Amino acid sequence: MARHNLEKQLNILEYALSSLWRHRLKSLSVLLVFGAVIFLLASFQMVTQALSDKAKQVLVHTPEITLQKMSAGRQEAIPLAYGDKLAGIFGIRRVVPRIWGYYFDEVRLANYTVMGLEVAEMPEGARLDTTLAKGTMPRPGDDAQGWAVIGYSITNALDLAGRDTFSLFRPDLSLKPFVVRGEFSRDTDILTNDLIVMNLADARDLFAIPAGLVTDLCVYVANPTEIETIAKKISETLPGVRVLTRPQIQKTYQVVFGWRSGFGSICLLSALAAFVILAWDKASGLSPEERREIAILKILGWETSDILAVRFWESVIVSGLACLVGMTAAYIHVVYYAASLFRPVLMGWSVLRPNLHLLPRLAAGDILLILAFTVLPYLAATVIPAWRSATVPADSALGG
Amino acid sequence: MLIELSQVSKIYNQGRANEVRALTGIDLTVEQGSMVCLKGPSGSGKSTLLAIIGCIFPPTSGKAAIAERQLARLPDRFLTLHRRETIGFIFQRFNILPELTVLENITLPLLPLGVAPKERRQRAHELLERFGISHRALFPAGQISGGELQRVAIARALINNQPIILADEPTAHLDTTLSREFMAIMLQLKAAGKTIVIASHDPLVFEHPAIDRTVTIQDGRIHVP
Numbered sequence: 001m002a003r004h005n006l007e008k009q010l011n012i013l014e015y016a017l018s019s020l021w022r023h024r025l026k027s028l029s030v031l032l033v034f035g036a037v038i039f040l041l042a043s044f045q046m047v048t049q050a051l052s053d054k055a056k057q058v059l060v061h062t063p064e065i066t067l068q069k070m071s072a073g074r075q076e077a078i079p080l081a082y083g084d085k086l087a088g089i090f091g092i093r094r095v096v097p098r099i100w101g102y103y104f105d106e107v108r109l110a111n112y113t114v115m116g117l118e119v120a121e122m123p124e125g126a127r128l129d130t131t132l133a134k135g136t137m138p139r140p141g142d143d144a145q146g147w148a149v150i151g152y153s154i155t156n157a158l159d160l161a162g163r164d165t166f167s168l169f170r171p172d173l174s175l176k177p178f179v180v181r182g183e184f185s186r187d188t189d190i191l192t193n194d195l196i197v198m199n200l201a202d203a204r205d206l207f208a209i210p211a212g213l214v215t216d217l218c219v220y221v222a223n224p225t226e227i228e229t230i231a232k233k234i235s236e237t238l239p240g241v242r243v244l245t246r247p248q249i250q251k252t253y254q255v256v257f258g259w260r261s262g263f264g265s266i267c268l269l270s271a272l273a274a275f276v277i278l279a280w281d282k283a284s285g286l287s288p289e290e291r292r293e294i295a296i297l298k299i300l301g302w303e304t305s306d307i308l309a310v311r312f313w314e315s316v317i318v319s320g321l322a323c324l325v326g327m328t329a330a331y332i333h334v335v336y337y338a339a340s341l342f343r344p345v346l347m348g349w350s351v352l353r354p355n356l357h358l359l360p361r362l363a364a365g366d367i368l369l370i371l372a373f374t375v376l377p378y379l380a381a382t383v384i385p386a387w388r389s390a391t392v393p394a395d396s397a398l399g400g
Numbered sequence: 401m402l403i404e405l406s407q408v409s410k411i412y413n414q415g416r417a418n419e420v421r422a423l424t425g426i427d428l429t430v431e432q433g434s435m436v437c438l439k440g441p442s443g444s445g446k447s448t449l450l451a452i453i454g455c456i457f458p459p460t461s462g463k464a465a466i467a468e469r470q471l472a473r474l475p476d477r478f479l480t481l482h483r484r485e486t487i488g489f490i491f492q493r494f495n496i497l498p499e500l501t502v503l504e505n506i507t508l509p510l511l512p513l514g515v516a517p518k519e520r521r522q523r524a525h526e527l528l529e530r531f532g533i534s535h536r537a538l539f540p541a542g543q544i545s546g547g548e549l550q551r552v553a554i555a556r557a558l559i560n561n562q563p564i565i566l567a568d569e570p571t572a573h574l575d576t577t578l579s580r581e582f583m584a585i586m587l588q589l590k591a592a593g594k595t596i597v598i599a600s601h602d603p604l605v606f607e608h609p610a611i612d613r614t615v616t617i618q619d620g621r622i623h624v625p
Contacts, residue, residue, distance in 0.1 A: 008514035015511055022499040296495045299456060300509040300556070301484030303477060 012306060016313035027314075030279070031322050037275055038326025038374050039333070040268045045366055046330055047339040054190050055253040059246060061131055061188075063096070063218035064227050066244040067234065075242070077213035082238055086219070089233045093222045094123050097214040099203035103168060103196070108157050113195045116203020123220045131192065135182025147199060149182040151192040171208045178202070272374060280381040286392070294392040304390045311386035312379070319375040327370065401465075402564060402595045403430035403453055408462035410448050410620075422448040423620045426462070432563070435586065435596040437606040440617035446599035447568055449617060453597055454566045455483040467563065484513065488557030492569035494549050496556075498542030502533065505541050506556045513560065527555035531585070547578050554585055565589060567598040571605055583608045 020027045069078035083095040099116035119137045137149060150160075158166045160180060167175040184192035204211070221230050231243045286294070294307055333339060408426040413419050423445045430436050438446045452459050458471040458479065465471070467486045471479065488509075496505050506527060507520040515523075528534040531551040536544050541552060550570075557565050567586075571579035579602065586596055587610040598605055606614045616623040 004514040006514075007516055008512060011511040011514065011517075014517075018500070018504065292495070293497060296491075296497065297508065298480070299454070299483075299489055299491075301480060301560075302512050303480050306512045 009309070012309045013313050016310045016317065019310060020314055020317060027318060030318055031325070033275060034319065034322035034374070034378065035325040035329070037268070037272050038323055038370065039329045041272065041374060042327045042330035042370050043333050043339060043342060044268060045370060046334045047342050049363075049366065050334060050339075051190065052254050056250055059191075059250050059253070062246055062249060064221045064224060064246050065219035065231050065234065066098075066249075067217040067219060067238065068215070068242045068244070070240060070242050075215070077209060077215060078217055078241070080212050080214060080217075082241065083217055085237055086234060089230060089237065091222050091226045091230050093220045094121065096121050096218045096220065097200060098216050098218050099200060099207065099209060100215045101203070101207050103206070105157065110157050111194065112154060112157075114203055114206065115195060115197045116200045116206075117197070117218070118200045119197075122218075131185050131188045132182045133185040135180070137182065137197075145199060146177060146179055146202060147181040148178040148202075149184065149197040150180055151184045151195040152186055152189060153193045154196055155183060157194075168206060170206060176202070176206050269373065272377065276377045276381045279378055280385055291392050294390065298392070304387075307390035308383065308386055311390070312383050315379050315382040319378045322378075323371065323375055326374075327367070401429045402432040402467055403428065403597070404463075404465040405429070405452070405459075406463040408449075408452060408459040408464055410445075410452065410457075411460045414460060421620060423452075423459070426622055428615060428622070430595060430597060432595050433590065433593050434612040435590045435598070435610055437608075437611045437614045438597065438599040438617055439601055439606045439614050440599075440623075441601060444617045445620040446601075446617050448620075450566055450568055450597065450599045453564075454487045454489060455479045484509065484560065486562050486564055488560070488562040488565045490553050490557045490565065490567040490570050492572050494553035494570075496541045496549055496552055498540065500541055501538050502528070502541055502544065502548075502552050503537045505552055506559055508556065509560050523559055524555070527558055531555055546574060547581060550574065550578060550582055551585070554582075554589075558589070563593075563595060565594050565596045567596070567600075569600055569602075570598065571600060571602045576604065579604045583610060586610060 067078060067082065068075050069082075070076070080097055083097065086092055086095055096117060099114070101114050103112045103114050104110075105112060132149065135149065148166075150158075155161070160166060164180040165177060166180070167177045170176055178196075178198065184195065198206070200214070203209070204214075209215075219230070219234065221227055227245050227247065231245050234241070235243050297307060298304075333341065405426050405428040408423060408428075409421070410423040411419060411421050426449060428449075438449060440446050451457060452464055452471070453466060455466055455471060455474075456479070457476075458464065458474060463470065463472060466482070469482055469486075471482075474482065497508075500508075503521065503524050506524045507515075510520045510523070525534060525537065528537055531554065533544075533548050533551050533555075536548055536552075541549065544552070553570075557567075565586075570582055574582065583605060586598070590596055590610060598611075600606060605611070
């Protein structure tokens with residue numbers, strides 16, 4: 001009995017395949033449109049996940065706690081002396097001053113992120129050495145005056161091929177020269193693409209920030225599990241200071257990517273809904289040829305459930321293939337083309353766009369989510385109305 | 401008796417404004433191995449009677465027993481199962497699916513029966529040989545001649561070796577030669593023990609010597625001259 005049922009299902013599957021082949025133009029159009037919708041959804045899902053992973057991976061190199069002075073809800077320079085007030089908090093390994101700002105290049109109409117810090121003062125493991133593709137960060141005792149380590153896009157923006165020096169304008173329009181000592185790895189593009197790291201004194205000179213002030217203080221802790229406790233103690237010691245922890249920054253990135261992805265997904269789900277409605281509409285109506293075919297099959301001994309099974313297999317094959325095509329295309333789009341369609345939406349409209357190498361994890365949960373949002377609605381939209389078409393009376397194949 | 405109808409009536413859309421009484425008080429018996437012609441003009445109720453004999457739907461009232469099975473209380477699913485095993489249909493214009501090959505058309509009734517592909521092909525080839533169209537097996541049915549189409553339709557009606565063959569206006573769109581050829585094949589099938597009921601108002605059919613009995617249907621009733 002089981003063998004008979006299996007043979008029957010195989011026969012019905014064979015008929016469904018032949019039916020799809022007979023209506024190959026229609027099947028191919030549905031496959032392409034459905035595949036495109038799945039491609040867009042899967043791309044969004046994969047790129048969001050890959051970006052979040054990438055951000056998480058890169059943020060490992062950021063300080064555990066960052067302190068910024070706030071005034072009237074806006075950030076302003078923080079006195080170096082604030083670092084001394086933290087001396088009594090147990091668990092702080094080191095406090096490193098940092099100048100973080102943006103330099104607008106009027107010639108190239110691009111914003112560069114400038115980070116000035118005393119790399120030599122940074123604790124072991126946080127010196128950014130591991131993120132360099134070439135060159136090195138200055139070691140303790142090195143003359144760090146005038147050096148710069150730059151992100152990938154800066155090389156292109158400043159046209160540094162074949163030379164290692166460049167100059168930036170101070171606020172008084174005098175030029176400040178730099179020597180390139182290193183270049184950040186492309187793996188960290190998401191954060192370092194437009195970044196210029198330099199000596200703290202050089203950054204102070206470049207932005208004309210008075211001595212004794214920096215934009216933020218980076219706090220490194222001895223035990224990462226103590227971050228929240230130490231952050232709380234800092235807040236109590238320095239009430240007017242904004243205390244940002246690494247987990248908070250990571251969460252912010254997740255939220256930003258999540259929000260952008262959610263917005264995009266809603267737009268794409270609307271497209272999917274439109275497609276499903278169209279599929280429902282198509283499956284509800286029958287052409288005279290289709291009615292005739294169903295009537296003939298029924299009079300030849302096919303049951304209503306057999307006709308429904310044909311429709312079910314047709315939908316499974318079309319949606320399965322569309323899923324395969326859409327998800328493969330999405331993977332290629334994200335991995336080999338760095339999600340070029342969605343980068344502006346997900347990463348902002350910076351002039352210096354990071355050329356990311358994204359590698360999405362294909363988790364079973366994500367695949368199931370995409371299947372649930374695409375294949376299931378399509379199956380419902382095609383099989384449920386097929387019930388009505390499968391009940392075409394068999395006698396309509398007979399003459400008057 | 402292989403077909404036994406007693407006081408059979410059929411009313412479409414019963415109790416509604418568009419109620420149609422298609423058959424009234426039909427009594428008909430057909431013995432095994434005989435050939436009966438249901439004759440009458442279009443709209444007389446021939447096709448409805450053929451549908452009841454073909455287990456497509458039960459009568460509204462009266463008794464209908466086909467191959468010793470009473471249809472009146474059979475649910476739709478069992479009517480289908482009984483039809484599969486008992487009835488082979490030949491339609492007006494043959495109702496062959498033109499995009500399918502000749503072989504695929506012939507084996508259509510076997511698919512829901514769970515017959516394996518090898519056996520399906522074997523049975524179809526035997527019939528194609530018998531009707532001399534084996535060279536057309538893999539042709540799309542839409543590309544073969546009218547005479548070949550007719551033989552494909554007959555082969556399909558015989559593929560599951562059903563004891564009863566029902567033909568609905570089979571010669572309505574055939575020329576005289578093909579109509580004669582059709583009746584010759586029916587004669588062979590009758591000789592092989594098949595019970596055949598043909599609905600037709602073509603004199604070439606109802607006056608054919610192989611027809612054992614002609615039943616005239618008029619306004620849903622059997623007309624007795």
